[in-house]
Amino acid sequence: MKTPDGADTGSAARRTCAFEVTFDGRQVEALPGRTVAAVLWAAGITSWRTTRDGGRPRGVFCGIGVCFDCLVTVNGRPNQRACLVPARPGDDIRTQEGTGHED
Amino acid sequence: MRTDLAVIGAGPAGIAAALAAARRGIRVALVDAAQGPGGQYFRQPAPGLRAEGAAPRHGRRTWARLRDALAASTVDVRPEHHVWCVERESGGLTVHALLGPEQRESVELRADAVLLATGGYETVLPFPGWTLPGVVTAGGAQAMLKGHLVTPGHTVVVAGTGPLLLPVATGLAAAGVRVAALVESTDPARLPRHARALAGKLPEAAGYAARLLRHRVPVLTRHTVVRAHGEGRLTGVTVAALDARGRVRPGTERLLPCDALAVGDGMLPHTDLAQTLGCRLDGHAVAVDAEQRTDVPGVWAAGEATGIGGAALALAEGHIAGRSIADRLRGTTPDADAWLPAARARARGRTAAAALHALHSPPAHRGDGVPDDTVICRCEEVTAGAVREALTLGAGDTRTVKLLTRAGMGWCQGRMCAPGVAAVTGCPPAPARRPFARPVPLGVLAAQYDRTAPPDDRPRPEEGPS
DSSP, X not given: XXXXXXXXXXXXXXXXXXXEEEETTEEEEEOTTOBHHHHXXXXXXXXXXXXXXXXXXXOOSSSSSSSOTTEEEETTEEEEETTTXXXXXXXXXXXXETTSXXX | OEEEEEEEOOSHHHHHHHHHHHTTTOOEEEEOXXXXXXXXTTOOOOGGGOOTTTSOXXXXXXXXXXXXXXXXXXXXXXXXXXXXXXXXXXXXXXXXXXXXXXXXXXXXXXXXXEEEOOOEEEOOOOOXXXXXXXXXXXXXXXXXXXXXXXXXXXXXXXXXXXTTHHHHHHHHHHTTOEEEEEEEOSOGGGSGGGTTTTGGGHHHHHHHHHHHHHTXXXXXXXXXXXXXXXSSSEEEEEEEEBOTTSOBOTTOOEEEEOSEEEXXXXXXXXXXXXXXXXXXXXXXXXXXXXXXXOSSTTEEEOGGGGSOOOHHHHHHHHHHHHHHHHHHHTTOOOOGGXXXXXXXXXXXXXXXXXXXXXXXXXXXXXXXXXXTTSEEETTTTEEHHHHHHHHHTTOOSHHHHHHHHOTTOSTTTTTTTHHHHHHHHOOOOOOOOOSSSXXXXXXXXXXXXXXXXXXXXXXXXXXXXX
């Protein structure tokens, strides 16, 4: 799968057991075992959070759970590290604005 | 649950130690935050991806040997255990770990001995635009590719300094990504003075050089990224040449269009668990003796936690630690001659690591050139200007800068910004003290204070805020 932004080199596993998740309401294909961050990268999406002060876009930075830049809201629960949380069928993944809570 | 030895971290050091101890009759629990053993170096593609051959795999043969040995051993492998604290109590040590991706429930593991094989994390010195989506750490790009077969873009610049950049650039190129340049700040003219210490690493380096050539990756040495461009996501980076003193040479700037930047300036050891236990540090690393013992009874350390040195060194240190632990738990004094080959490998590894560290120090004066409006603390969005203002207010160390600016008080607890704050202020970087190695739900902490109550009366962790 080639997309305008991110890239997916896991085509061998495609269509065998792919499932759907949604990102901000739109359908995105996911492969089992991939984290939320990997699913979004494969779909060409590189940002899914805006910062609390500047409202600036953020996505993966460290990729191993240390930096907390990739925080995202999954199934209504904010502040999930997208690089650690596995995607599951039907996940409702949403861009996290600020703290992800209604302040 | 009770065991003889709890190994924290299932990378090369942890696996080697677990195997060495288990072979000598010790009950071992090997805990790790990831979904399976391997650590960052031996990170495997997620099982569902069934991607034999598609991902870069380091030390394939070594991994096959370790994986098979683990499967055949008595080692109790416990994935998805996020250890947040290790306590010393009468009668042994207690390891506290949050379970699974949810990380809402905590379990305790009691052990007579603990090995800290907690690995390290990458450092990146700040530059304008480094918070843009598409800018990732070199190790992060590597982890996403190894574990999930995804890349951050189609045209990538790999930049920074250190031996990690080579496998990252060649791995991305082999995955079909166009690597627009490998930008290394080190001057190759400095290599000959370290040639002897690095002789053992030359075949590996030659292999990477051949792969860079094959994939036609342009290599720019004594260059650095001075700015990342884009609105909302990365569209390119400006690179520039460095002079002999590590300053940007005016007029050498040029734009490299790219949609991803994989950048890394070296690594730091994870020492939080060791510090909470009271282990002495040597600089940023956990101090250990010839048996890999820390100065806290019952606590050993091996691998990157005791100094960044790579997988081969970690394997040797882990092996020695596992054997020492097996002997010490039996009340016998180990015979160091018994692990002489590992001790020799450790000595060679440490010599090479010291040379690589000296060779790949990030450019001096790097902090001076960071503009005031550049974010230094990514979590709290503190700029270089705010950090400099703290200096004018009298801050003389990074801790005071933190108290005045909040730089280092965010989610990552200063792991990402500490090198940047040190670079901008000129204050020596000091390892931060973090009582907990990762965020812990309040409900879990509350439950710790009520251990004597029957389980039903304890606050339920899931009721804590997330």
